[in-house]
Amino acid sequence: MEMGxxxxxxxxxxxxxxxxxxxxxIAAGVGYAIALVVxxxxxxxxxxxxxxxxxxxxxxxEFIRSTPLLIQLFFVYFVLPQFGIKLSAWLxxxxxxxxxxxTYLSEVYRGALEGVSKTQWEACRAxxxxxxxxxxxxxxxxxxxxxxPGMGNYLVGIFKDTPLLSTIxxxxxxxxxxxxxxYNYRYLEPYTMVGIIFLTLSIPAAMWVRxxxxxxxxxxxxxxx
Amino acid sequence: xxxxAFLAEHGPTLLLGTVTTIKVLxxxxxxxxxxxxxxxxxxxxxxxxxxxxxxxxxxxxxxxxLLVQLFWVYYVxxxxxxxxxxxxxxxxxxxLNFGAYxxxxxxxxxxxxxxxxxxxxxxxxxxxxxxIKRIIIPQIFPIILPPxxxxxxxLLKATALVALVTVVDLTFEAKQINSITWLSAQxxxxxxxxxxxxARFALVPFLRWLEVVAARKVGR
Numbered sequence: 021m022e023m024g025x026x027x028x029x030x031x032x033x034x035x036x037x038x039x040x041x042x043x044x045x046i047a048a049g050v051g052y053a054i055a056l057v058v059x060x061x062x063x064x065x066x067x068x069x070x071x072x073x074x075x076x077x078x079x080x081x082e083f084i085r086s087t088p089l090l091i092q093l094f095f096v097y098f099v100l101p102q103f104g105i106k107l108s109a110w111l112x113x114x115x116x117x118x119x120x121x122x123t124y125l126s127e128v129y130r131g132a133l134e135g136v137s138k139t140q141w142e143a144c145r146a147x148x149x150x151x152x153x154x155x156x157x158x159x160x161x162x163x164x165x166x167x168x169p170g171m172g173n174y175l176v177g178i179f180k181d182t183p184l185l186s187t188i189x190x191x192x193x194x195x196x197x198x199x200x201x202x203y204n205y206r207y208l209e210p211y212t213m214v215g216i217i218f219l220t221l222s223i224p225a226a227m228w229v230r231x232x233x234x235x236x237x238x239x240x241x242x243x244x245x
Numbered sequence: 246x247x248x249x250a251f252l253a254e255h256g257p258t259l260l261l262g263t264v265t266t267i268k269v270l271x272x273x274x275x276x277x278x279x280x281x282x283x284x285x286x287x288x289x290x291x292x293x294x295x296x297x298x299x300x301x302x303x304x305x306x307x308x309x310x311l312l313v314q315l316f317w318v319y320y321v322x323x324x325x326x327x328x329x330x331x332x333x334x335x336x337x338x339x340x341l342n343f344g345a346y347x348x349x350x351x352x353x354x355x356x357x358x359x360x361x362x363x364x365x366x367x368x369x370x371x372x373x374x375x376x377i378k379r380i381i382i383p384q385i386f387p388i389i390l391p392p393x394x395x396x397x398x399x400l401l402k403a404t405a406l407v408a409l410v411t412v413v414d415l416t417f418e419a420k421q422i423n424s425i426t427w428l429s430a431q432x433x434x435x436x437x438x439x440x441x442x443x444a445r446f447a448l449v450p451f452l453r454w455l456e457v458v459a460a461r462k463v464g465r
Binding site for chain 2: 024082083086087088089090091092094095098099102180181182183184187194198201207208211212214215218219222223226
């Protein structure tokens, strides 16, 4: 077998890899969208007055957060069909990622809401604002900037965890690299290219998140330009 | 087949896998702590070359996926004549990946030590090595342990990935049993429970204990 990096081979498989990258981006985007919504539901469970719901919610979040995403993927993919629910690998992957990262996002939301000073609530009370109005016009606009760094980090986090989807057969970038590598008996180029593609996407994304954070802080008047 | 019958038959296998998972966890935790100390200090070096190396290392390992790194170490390094055993490859990849995250924690911890401590050590004419070793490092533990504890729980979860490069750990055994018996709910459910118990009732209490000890050591 030829040693060293074969540029011609890398060039040959490049289109295939780039197409698969598109799938990775879609998977990350859809998974993130689901996680954002799931996080809201966990947040609701946390803030409802019912003690039982609080406890169940907390234990569920704790369970999901302290077990590996990989086995959760296997669980959803292999167990649901036994109960007659047949979902595609894509759907299973998206649901699992949404659930897993939803628990993390609910913590981000919680931290952001707690970051809003209590006096803001009291002032709204004093002004006789309704709860909905208080959330919409006073609390959420202040909580959102606090949540942005955390939310951005988990977007990058989900992106980096999408290769796990290949284990249940979702045709994303890593899956494509493994397939190409197996077909040609060469893993050096495909896996190296996966690494480079991830770097070229996630480093700008992380920089963008950092930049966004700074801009929000400036807009909020926390930092002077 | 009842769940108890399942446990009686496959429980020992799963426990054997759990032992491997613990071994992977301990080895990679030791490796990542060492790496994060070294690169966390390098990141704060005044020499731009040293700082640059650390920055590249950190950005590289934080910017790519752990699974990709793991496969690269296991399947690609042999192309360069370096064949690692699956267990070693898994530990190395985990250690390098988490070391990058840990280095940032160490860096933030060192920066969080009050400036007066540096100045006092300087005023007492301590050598730079002694300053770091005797004054700064002992003080960073109460600062870095809480985020490091989170990272270590993430590490336990991440050890599941080594199953994909044929390390026979808990995840590997669960997958194996699943492919023989097709009792997916039982085997993956049990694996999830074991990971949960390890994290919640062993690892987290241990790390909390470490935090308490570290806080007491600096007199808090």
